[in-house]
Amino acid sequence: MYRILKREQIVPNIHLLVVESELIHKNAQAGEFVVVRADERGERIPLNLVDWDSRSVSMIFMALGTSTYKLAALKVGDEIATLAGPLGKPTEKVQGKNIVCIGGCYGIGALYPAIRMFKENKNHITTIIEARSGLLLYWQEELRKYSDDFYEITRDGSRGFKGHVNDFLINYIKKNKTDMVYVQGCTYLTYLVSQTTRPFNVKTIVGLNPIMVDATGMCGVCRVIVGGETKFGCVDGPEFDGHQVDWDTLLARRRVYLDKERYSLSFYECERYG
Amino acid sequence: MAKKIIPKKTPMREQPPKERAKNYDEVPYGYSEKEAMQEARRCLQCKKPICIKGCPVEIDIPGFIRFIAEGNFRGAIEKLKEKNVLPAVCGRVCPQEDQCEKICVLAKKFEPVAIGRLERFAADWERAHGESSVPKIPRSTGKKVAIIGAGPGGLTVAGDLIMQGHAVTIFEALHKPGGVLVYGIPEFRLPKAIVYREVDYLVKCGVALIVDFIVGKTATIDQLLRDFDAVYIGTGAGLPWFMNIPGENLNGVYSANEYLTRSNLMKAYLFPEYDTPIVRGKRVAVIGGGNVAMDCARTALRLGADEVHNVYRRSRKEMPAREEEIHHAEEEGIIFDILTLPVKYIGNENNWVKEMECIKMKLGEPDASGRRRPVPIDGSNFITPIDTAICAIGQSPNPLIPQTTPDLKIGKWGNIEIDSETGKTSKKGCWAGGDVVRGGATVILAMGDGRVAARSMHEYLTTGVW
Numbered sequence: 001m002y003r004i005l006k007r008e009q010i011v012p013n014i015h016l017l018v019v020e021s022e023l024i025h026k027n028a029q030a031g032e033f034v035v036v037r038a039d040e041r042g043e044r045i046p047l048n049l050v051d052w053d054s055r056s057v058s059m060i061f062m063a064l065g066t067s068t069y070k071l072a073a074l075k076v077g078d079e080i081a082t083l084a085g086p087l088g089k090p091t092e093k094v095q096g097k098n099i100v101c102i103g104g105c106y107g108i109g110a111l112y113p114a115i116r117m118f119k120e121n122k123n124h125i126t127t128i129i130e131a132r133s134g135l136l137l138y139w140q141e142e143l144r145k146y147s148d149d150f151y152e153i154t155r156d157g158s159r160g161f162k163g164h165v166n167d168f169l170i171n172y173i174k175k176n177k178t179d180m181v182y183v184q185g186c187t188y189l190t191y192l193v194s195q196t197t198r199p200f201n202v203k204t205i206v207g208l209n210p211i212m213v214d215a216t217g218m219c220g221v222c223r224v225i226v227g228g229e230t231k232f233g234c235v236d237g238p239e240f241d242g243h244q245v246d247w248d249t250l251l252a253r254r255r256v257y258l259d260k261e262r263y264s265l266s267f268y269e270c271e272r273y274g
Numbered sequence: 275m276a277k278k279i280i281p282k283k284t285p286m287r288e289q290p291p292k293e294r295a296k297n298y299d300e301v302p303y304g305y306s307e308k309e310a311m312q313e314a315r316r317c318l319q320c321k322k323p324i325c326i327k328g329c330p331v332e333i334d335i336p337g338f339i340r341f342i343a344e345g346n347f348r349g350a351i352e353k354l355k356e357k358n359v360l361p362a363v364c365g366r367v368c369p370q371e372d373q374c375e376k377i378c379v380l381a382k383k384f385e386p387v388a389i390g391r392l393e394r395f396a397a398d399w400e401r402a403h404g405e406s407s408v409p410k411i412p413r414s415t416g417k418k419v420a421i422i423g424a425g426p427g428g429l430t431v432a433g434d435l436i437m438q439g440h441a442v443t444i445f446e447a448l449h450k451p452g453g454v455l456v457y458g459i460p461e462f463r464l465p466k467a468i469v470y471r472e473v474d475y476l477v478k479c480g481v482a483l484i485v486d487f488i489v490g491k492t493a494t495i496d497q498l499l500r501d502f503d504a505v506y507i508g509t510g511a512g513l514p515w516f517m518n519i520p521g522e523n524l525n526g527v528y529s530a531n532e533y534l535t536r537s538n539l540m541k542a543y544l545f546p547e548y549d550t551p552i553v554r555g556k557r558v559a560v561i562g563g564g565n566v567a568m569d570c571a572r573t574a575l576r577l578g579a580d581e582v583h584n585v586y587r588r589s590r591k592e593m594p595a596r597e598e599e600i601h602h603a604e605e606e607g608i609i610f611d612i613l614t615l616p617v618k619y620i621g622n623e624n625n626w627v628k629e630m631e632c633i634k635m636k637l638g639e640p641d642a643s644g645r646r647r648p649v650p651i652d653g654s655n656f657i658t659p660i661d662t663a664i665c666a667i668g669q670s671p672n673p674l675i676p677q678t679t680p681d682l683k684i685g686k687w688g689n690i691e692i693d694s695e696t697g698k699t700s701k702k703g704c705w706a707g708g709d710v711v712r713g714g715a716t717v718i719l720a721m722g723d724g725r726v727a728a729r730s731m732h733e734y735l736t737t738g739v740w
């Protein structure tokens with residue numbers, strides 16, 4: 001069992017979770033994730049590592065379904081059943097490049113270790129975070145620390161640039177030398193950014209989130225098609241070249257359990273709240 | 275005076291097929307004390323018991339059987355435990371017909387002694403009558419051993435080395451120990467409580483078990499070697515194979531590992547009480563002819579399928595699954611489509627599998643394995659409607675450890691190469707065995723490998739000579 005050191009809602013529906021672990025930090029690198037299971041009956045779900053130290057690891061998650069609702073109900077001192085990692089391939093290290101880093105929803109947190117690593121490797125970093133509304137943006141201070149330029153985009157214009165990330169990005173790439181784009185967030189965002197950068201031929205690395213079970217390469221549920229080849233998201237990824245990803249298959253495969261997930265959530269809420 | 279031999283094994287009672295196809299309870303009930311003693315008396319107590327040679331862990335077979343015949347069941351289980359840390363498991367899942375029972379002298383003329391069933395009986399008797407006491411552990415040698423993987427192989431090494439006085443820590447990637455015994459083999463064939471109980475026994479003996487620890491990621495082997503004097507790699511063959519045919523990434527197409535892991539380890543058959551979902555298909559095709567395929571087919575049936583087809587490219591005779599498993603599957607109503615090979619899955623507009631295209635096969639000349647090679651019959655393609663497909667065509671070792679251990683010699687199938695006399699790998703201080711060396715094999719072979727390695731590890735730990 002793994003003890004919760006902190007759990008707080010940082011913006012509506014998005015939570016920070018800090019769990020005790022003296023082990024995972026030793027080999028942890030940007031781009032890697034952990035598997036957590038809230039309780040003995042829980043699912044194994046992957047969450048990106050957003051930070052770590054010698055006592056703990058931190059994750060940021062969005063409450064969506066049963067597993068994340070269970071996590072959102074945790075209090076300091078509670079325990080979760082599983083915490084395993086670090087998993088996945090770390091973000092590829094590059095040097096002296098102009099990198100645009102984009103994050104949305106839980107991906108804003110997931111950007112943090114990548115930006116820190118990119119900065120340590122002497123890259124020029126432009127960070128863009130986006131949300132529906134300014135209310136949903138977070139961790140600006142943390143991200144600014146490692147960013148050379150920093151932009152916020154909201155669809156309702158309540159903060160920063162009003163509109164969609166793709167409009168902003170097209171403009172940006174046209175005006176600024178961009179060697180690489182790095183994206184963390186929901187499948188729609190990673191897809192959208194990949195489509196936007198394709199005509200400019202700017203290398204685009206996306207953190208994908210296929211469904212997972214073991215996350216060690218044992219079951220194959222996380223398979224994604226990249227460059228026409230089947231890869232396992234958990235061990236060959238989760239970061240891939242967004243221009244090579246077969247998005248239709250990814251989007252479809254994420255929906256396999258949609259009806260069951262909804263049912264599971266209503267079952268959980270019934271059990272919990274009667 | 276020559277005793278009269280009863281030609282047939284004492285039968286074991288089973289749940290009726292119609293009933294059991296709807297539940298997860300174990301299929302055979304096991305012997306009663308009376309049945310066990312009756313069966314034990316069939317053993318001739320040979321002076322030179324050749325049956326022992328058929329057992330990879332060299333159980334004193336007539337020894338434990340004699341205790342059962344005399345009604346000394348405690349004596350029987352203690353005898354078994356001298357050589358086998360998992361008797362309740364082996365008695366159930368060992369392919370006895372190819373091992374100990376195959377060479378039992380009785381088998382020449384009659385049915386062999388039901389060694390497996392007797393082994394299971396003794397272990398179950400112990401479970402029902404309270405634990406034998408934990409054996410006395412020798413004084414600590416001060417040496418530390420890391421075992422990677424809590425499958426049957428790793429557990430055997432742990433048991434052997436703790437009894438030599440070494441400090442043993444098992445590192446397991448998943449949240450539960452047991453390896454395939456827990457994530458692969460279904461409850462109705464091997465109740466998980468049995469596996470956990472055997473692991474608990476090791477823990478009581480002093481073995482430290484650390485779950486959620488992925489060697490190669492959480493720590494590499496080289497990092498472990500800073501704290502441990504020796505390492506045993508028993509990580510199994512967990513990388514699932516696909517056929518690389520069109521449509522394999524459609525929704526509803528599973529690997530056997532995913533299907534079984536969801537159902538067994540994650541208890542998806544109890545969804546929504548348990549959170550992990552699984553597709554409960556109505557027309558299910560399971561591809562492959564081994565134990566894994568039988569387990570998938572029988573699981574699909576229990577999850578509520580109307581029709582489960584087992585699709586196999588050779589004939590029934592070549593099926594690698596145990597006879598007992600095929601027989602149980604047939605009884606339960608699995609339909610066998612032999613000499614059939616899927617060539618393509620066809621999806622609907624939502625990317626869900628709706629049909630499978632197959633081609634009929636015929637048997638040609640024998641291939642390298644000695645089995646007749648299946649050859650496609652031109653123009654015999656046909657399409658059959660399905661809503662779930664499970665690919666159970668085999669697996670190979672997971673590359674995580676090889677990728678992060680540069681000086682470990684790896685064979686062309688991704689298997690770790692060892693010296694078969696000792697289990698030593700090419701890396702000093704590291705041994706390996708079981709499925710990570712052999713590819714998919716058996717529980718008892720993994721345990722036999724563990725025994726061989728443990729002997730060599732003990733020697734190294736006491737002499738320091740590699």
Ligand SMILES: Cc1cc2nc3c(=O)[nH]c(=O)nc-3n(C[C@H](O)[C@H](O)[C@H](O)COP(=O)(O)OP(=O)(O)OC[C@H]3O[C@@H](n4cnc5c(N)ncnc54)[C@H](O)[C@@H]3O)c2cc1C
Nearest residue numbers: 045046047048061062065066067068106186209210238261
């Ligand atoms: C490598 C990897 C890293 C990840 N890192 C994080 C992370 O750091 N933080 C985090 O919050 N999540 C992360 N995810 C996604 C996370 O694992 C899922 O959100 C989680 O499994 C949801 O579980 P659940 O039971 O709460 O919801 P479910 O019951 O599985 O899902 C509820 C509903 O939400 C939909 N849904 C699920 N995920 C998303 C999504 N991302 N965007 C939009 N809709 C979705 C489902 O289709 C379903 O309809 C990551 C996934 C992967 C593969």
Ligand SMILES: Cc1cc2nc3c(=O)[nH]c(=O)nc-3n(C[C@H](O)[C@H](O)[C@H](O)COP(=O)(O)OP(=O)(O)OC[C@H]3O[C@@H](n4cnc5c(N)ncnc54)[C@H](O)[C@@H]3O)c2cc1C
Nearest residue numbers: 423425426427447453454458489510708709715716717720
């Ligand atoms: C569905 C199925 C049915 C079977 N039926 C039978 C049968 O009836 N009879 C029979 O004799 N055999 C059967 N087998 C085969 C048998 O189960 C295996 O041969 C046997 O379990 C191999 O044992 P092992 O100890 O080598 O590895 P495994 O049992 O595979 O255990 C390996 C363990 O190592 C862990 N691991 C892997 N990588 C790492 C890592 N990097 N770090 C830490 N831990 C790691 C895994 O999670 C796993 O728990 C069956 C196999 C399957 C899949």
Ligand code: SF4
Nearest residue numbers: 329364368373374390
């Ligand atoms: S362990 Fe397996 S091979 Fe050995 S005696 Fe028991 S059933 Fe036979």
Ligand code: SF4
Nearest residue numbers: 317318320325378379
């Ligand atoms: S060979 Fe058969 S009859 Fe002889 S001791 Fe072994 S089990 Fe008994």
Ligand code: FES
Nearest residue numbers: 215217219220234
């Ligand atoms: S999650 Fe099972 S192989 Fe990737």
